[in-house]
Amino acid sequence: MVLxxxxxxxxxxxxTAIDHLDLSIDEGEIFGLLGPNGAGKTTLINSVLGLTKTExxxxxxxxKKLASNGNGVKKEIGVVPQDLAIxxxxxxxxxxxxxxxxxxxxGQQKKERVEEALEFVGLADKKKQYPKKFSGGMKRRLNIAxxxxxxxxxxxxxxxxxxxDPQSRNQILESVKTLNQRGITIIYTSHYMEExxxxxxxxxxxxxxxxxxxxxxxxxxxxxxxxxxxxxxxDRPGEGLKTALKAIEELNDVEISQEGVTLTxxxxxxxxxxxxxxxxxxxxxxxxxxxxxPNLENVFLTLTGKTLRD
Amino acid sequence: MxxxxxxxxxxxxxxxxxxxxLTSILLPLVLILILGSALQGNFxxxxxxNIPVGFYTEDEGPGRESFEEFLEHEEIREWxxxxxxxxxxxxxxxxxxxxxxxLISLPxxxxxxxxxxxxxxxxxxxxxxxxxxxxxxNSIVRSYVQGxxxxxxxxxxxxxxxxxxxxxEGTEGATEVQLIERNTFRGDNEPIRGIDYYAVxxxxxxxxWGIFSGSQSLTEDLFTPMKIRINTAPVSxxxxxxxxxxxxxxxxxxxxxxxxxxxxxxxxxxxGENILPIIGISLLLSFVAISLGIAVALISPSENASTxxxxxxxVVATYIAGGFFPINHGEGILSLVRNFSPNYxxxxxxxxxxxxxxxxxxxxxxxxxxxxxxxxxxxxxIFGRRRISEYL
Numbered sequence: 142m143v144l145x146x147x148x149x150x151x152x153x154x155x156x157t158a159i160d161h162l163d164l165s166i167d168e169g170e171i172f173g174l175l176g177p178n179g180a181g182k183t184t185l186i187n188s189v190l191g192l193t194k195t196e197x198x199x200x201x202x203x204x205k206k207l208a209s210n211g212n213g214v215k216k217e218i219g220v221v222p223q224d225l226a227i228x229x230x231x232x233x234x235x236x237x238x239x240x241x242x243x244x245x246x247x248g249q250q251k252k253e254r255v256e257e258a259l260e261f262v263g264l265a266d267k268k269k270q271y272p273k274k275f276s277g278g279m280k281r282r283l284n285i286a287x288x289x290x291x292x293x294x295x296x297x298x299x300x301x302x303x304x305x306d307p308q309s310r311n312q313i314l315e316s317v318k319t320l321n322q323r324g325i326t327i328i329y330t331s332h333y334m335e336e337x338x339x340x341x342x343x344x345x346x347x348x349x350x351x352x353x354x355x356x357x358x359x360x361x362x363x364x365x366x367x368x369x370x371x372x373x374x375x376d377r378p379g380e381g382l383k384t385a386l387k388a389i390e391e392l393n394d395v396e397i398s399q400e401g402v403t404l405t406x407x408x409x410x411x412x413x414x415x416x417x418x419x420x421x422x423x424x425x426x427x428x429x430x431x432x433x434x435p436n437l438e439n440v441f442l443t444l445t446g447k448t449l450r451d
Numbered sequence: 452m453x454x455x456x457x458x459x460x461x462x463x464x465x466x467x468x469x470x471x472x473l474t475s476i477l478l479p480l481v482l483i484l485i486l487g488s489a490l491q492g493n494f495x496x497x498x499x500x501n502i503p504v505g506f507y508t509e510d511e512g513p514g515r516e517s518f519e520e521f522l523e524h525e526e527i528r529e530w531x532x533x534x535x536x537x538x539x540x541x542x543x544x545x546x547x548x549x550x551x552x553x554l555i556s557l558p559x560x561x562x563x564x565x566x567x568x569x570x571x572x573x574x575x576x577x578x579x580x581x582x583x584x585x586x587x588x589n590s591i592v593r594s595y596v597q598g599x600x601x602x603x604x605x606x607x608x609x610x611x612x613x614x615x616x617x618x619x620e621g622t623e624g625a626t627e628v629q630l631i632e633r634n635t636f637r638g639d640n641e642p643i644r645g646i647d648y649y650a651v652x653x654x655x656x657x658x659x660w661g662i663f664s665g666s667q668s669l670t671e672d673l674f675t676p677m678k679i680r681i682n683t684a685p686v687s688x689x690x691x692x693x694x695x696x697x698x699x700x701x702x703x704x705x706x707x708x709x710x711x712x713x714x715x716x717x718x719x720x721x722x723g724e725n726i727l728p729i730i731g732i733s734l735l736l737s738f739v740a741i742s743l744g745i746a747v748a749l750i751s752p753s754e755n756a757s758t759x760x761x762x763x764x765x766v767v768a769t770y771i772a773g774g775f776f777p778i779n780h781g782e783g784i785l786s787l788v789r790n791f792s793p794n795y796x797x798x799x800x801x802x803x804x805x806x807x808x809x810x811x812x813x814x815x816x817x818x819x820x821x822x823x824x825x826x827x828x829x830x831x832x833i834f835g836r837r838r839i840s841e842y843l
Contacts, residue, residue: 190683212685220683224676230464242456243684243691287680 142204143168143295143326144189149198151184151350158184159195160350166328166343168294171321173341174330175437181350182330183223186299190220203294216244219288223299225280227272227287233259234268237286244291258290262316278309285313289320296320297328302336314340334437344437348445362435365443368393369411373402374429375420385419392416453686454694461698465664466705475706479657483714486653486775487646502584505536505545505554512562514571521595530587546576547812548799549777550786552584553577555592578806650720651805652774654710655797658736659768661703662761665744668695670754696741703737704730725804732800735820739793742827750834768792796820 144166151159158181166172174182187193189200191207200207205214227236237255246254259265262282272280281301289296298317302310317340321327331337337344338358345355354361375382378397386395386404391412394405406412413430420427465471506522508515522533534551536542545551556574558564564571575592577585669692672681681691707730714720722729744761751757769775771785772794778785789795796816803813 187679190679192679192682215683215685218683220679222676222679226676226680228460228464228677230467231460235460235463239456239460240680240684243453243686245453245685247452 142166143170143202144328145199145201146185146189147199149185149188149200150196151181151188151193152196158350159188159198162198162350162352164345164352164355166326168326169321169324170343171317171327171329171341173337173344174328174347175332175334175337175344175441176330176347177332180332180347182347183299184350185347186297186328186330190218190297216291217294219291219293219296221285221288221296221298221301223301223303225284227280227283229271229273232269232271233264233275233283233286236272236283237290240287241290246291254290254292258286261289261319262286263312276306276309278305278312281305281309281313282316285316289325293325295326295328299330300332301329302331302333310336334441338437346437346441346444353444354440358437361437361440365435365440368405369408369435370433371404371406371411371416372400372431372433373404373416373420373427374431375401375425375427378402378425382420382423382425385423386416389415389419454690454697457686457691457694458697458701461668461695462701463698465698465702471664471702475657475660475702476709479653479710480713483646483650483653483710483720484718486649487644487718489645501532502530502553502587503534503551504531504588505534505542505551506556507536507539507542507554508557508561509559510557510561512566514562514565515557518557518573518595527591530591543576544812546578547802548786548789549578549773553588555588644721646714646718647721647805648777650710650714650718650722651798651801652769652772652794654707654733655736655772655794655801656765656769656774657710658703658707658733658797659740659765659794660761661699661706661737661740662744662747662765663758664699664702665696665741666748666757666761667744668692668699668741669745669748670757673748674754699741700734700737703734703740707733707737721805723805728804729801732797732804732817735800735817736793736797739797739820739824739827742824742831743793746827746830746834749831768794771795772798774798790819791823793820793823796823 142165144164146162146164149159149162149164150157160181162181162185164185174185176182184193188195189202189207202214203217207214228239231239234255237258238251241251241255241258256265256268259268262285264279264282264286267275267279272283275283285298285301288298301317302313305313314336317327317329321340329337329341341358343355343357344361345352346361347353354364356364378401380397382402383395383397386392386402389412391406391410392404393407394403396403404416411432416430417427506519508518521527522531536545536551536554539556542551542554542556546554554574554576556576558572558574561571561573573592573596575585575589577588672678672691672695682688684691711722711726711730711733715722715726743764747757747760747764751760769792770778771789771792774794796819800813800816800820803816
């Protein structure tokens with residue numbers, strides 16, 4: 142087990158940031174911590190890394206207690222902080238090289254690892270440039286290179302894609318998957334539902350210092366009784382079609398909008414065949430049918446009553 | 452290994468900071484040239500009058516009374532500000548500290564020797580910072596000696612005093628009084644020129660501006676996201692902190708060497724024969740600056756507050772030390788306050804190596820500098836315990 146947390150409590154004055162939290166993460170996972178700002182994700186990460194003192198609880202990282210095996214465990218962890226932690230007056234190479242040294246790498250091995258890390262994040266050709274000339278996405282990638290240069294067993298990424306363009310975001314998400322394929326366990330926190338859904342093998346949803354749900358994304362979606370939604374695309378839908386569709390028992394609602402005809406039905410009660418038949422009977426030509434499945438946003442909304450970006 | 456890597460990287464980063472290079476090396480070089488040339492008058496000829504002159508004697512006889520009457524004369528008062536000094540060593544120290552420009556001293560047996568018709572001495576001691584002031588005082592004292600305010604009435608014989616305190620009323624046949632002129636510097640030294648003086652005070656002031664570096668070396672990683680990366684790296688935070696300050700110290704060495712060597716060869720500044728000890732004093736001051744910087748960073752509520760405190764402190768410490776222009780500390784509050792100015796002690800230490808001031812001055816200054824460093828660390832521990840525990 143890479144991480145084992147039991148009954149963790151962290152308070153800031155009267156406010157409970159982590160509330161009797163249990164969490165275990167296995168080797169080889171990309172584990173997503175999903176929650177809105179203030180949910181306790183960063184506090185949990187800081188507690189795991191020993192950066193924040195906790196009131197109570199038990200924690201083991203890579204099978205060892207961080208407090209008693211400080212530097213030994215730290216060598217096996219790479220941290221990508223939420224805010225950029227790079228020196229703007231050192232070149233990309235020098236930034237990575239400094240932390241390679243701090244993690245105990247030396248000589249030729251260090252040189253190779255630094256080159257490799259820069260290559261991995263796509264900055265090999267920019268290694269002699271100063272980060273102050275980099276775009277936001279490039280700085281984020283350098284932030285990652287500094288965390289993985291020592292080839293850790295566990296990489297903790299705290300919102301690594303905040304404030305960057307979609308292209309850089311995709312590049313970072315791909316690099317996370319590649320790292321994982323190399324056997325590195327990743328803990329990935331984000332309030333971007335799409336990211337977590339796209340790359341994580343298991344997800345924990347946090348709110349107010351607690352994990353309110355955990356599992357694979359499919360398992361999480363199973364937790365909620367979600368009304369599926371479909372949009373019927375036909376030319377100029379009229380009241381006749383609406384009335385006919387309303388006659389289908391399984392449909393909970395039928396609305397005509399500019400997009401088309403929006404239909405909602407209960408989970409697992411998809412009356413597609415009957416819908417098609419009525420469209421045909423009413424003399425409409427079907428141009429398409431878009432079905433919206435539940436996502437983690439819906440799961441989160443259902444479980445907490447608020448959206449992820451609240 | 453890790454420590455040296457941190458030190459090297461810190462040095463590298465600081466050496467790339469063009470603004471810091473400009474303010475720590477180029478600006479002092481320019482200021483030394485400007486102040487040294489523009490304020491040379493402070494060391495040669497300025498508006499005369501009110502020259503602070505110490506007067507010391509343990510003589511209780513009529514010779515003392517006669518000389519004091521002479522000094523009280525209105526014409527003399529226009530030139531000299533006579534400050535009685537109760538202890539000879541203290542008087543010498545005041546001369547070295549430029550609180551007095553000259554010290555006049557009569558030996559305890561001055562009256563007795565005169566009474567017995569023996570040769571007597573009047574000592575005029577100066578710090579050698581100027582040729583002008585001692586020459587004025589010497590002329591005045593010489594007029595007393597030669598003019599015969601102190602004399603025996605012809606034919607009255609030894610033991611009869613007839614001084615009336617009027618300069619110039621000489622009488623032939625007066626017992627001979629020797630004027631002993633000396634200064635507290637070694638005899639082979641040239642008097643201090645403006646540029647020599649400001650080379651020292653500006654070097655000291657700009658090393659003191661290094662408080663910013665000390666402050667920054669702590670705050671940079673204590674209050675920025677880099678803190679997370681450092682704290683999660685397998686390196687002792689104390690090692691990291693020491694390494695950073697070694698790097699800062701490296702920049703101080705470059706700064707000190709550049710200023711000393713450049714001013715020596717380009718401006719012809721007199722750095723004497725003891726450059727290494729002078730560099731040593733400057734490096735000790737660097738430690739003081741770093742420790743004060745750390746203390747300020749830890750007690751300041753914000754970076755702006757920290758900047759204001761540092762700016763204010765360095766300017767006041769420089770002023771009190773006479774860094775902008777030589778000032779007369781007298782025996783009042785200023786002479787006490789100056790001890791808390793690191794600039795004062797560093798300047799005193801450097802001047803000791805350049806001009807060989809009184810014994811004990813160097814030791815005293817070094818002890819003060821070490822004391823201020825210790826004080827800064829104690830302040831850091833008391834007021835910054837929480838922040839330090841976050842960092843270390």
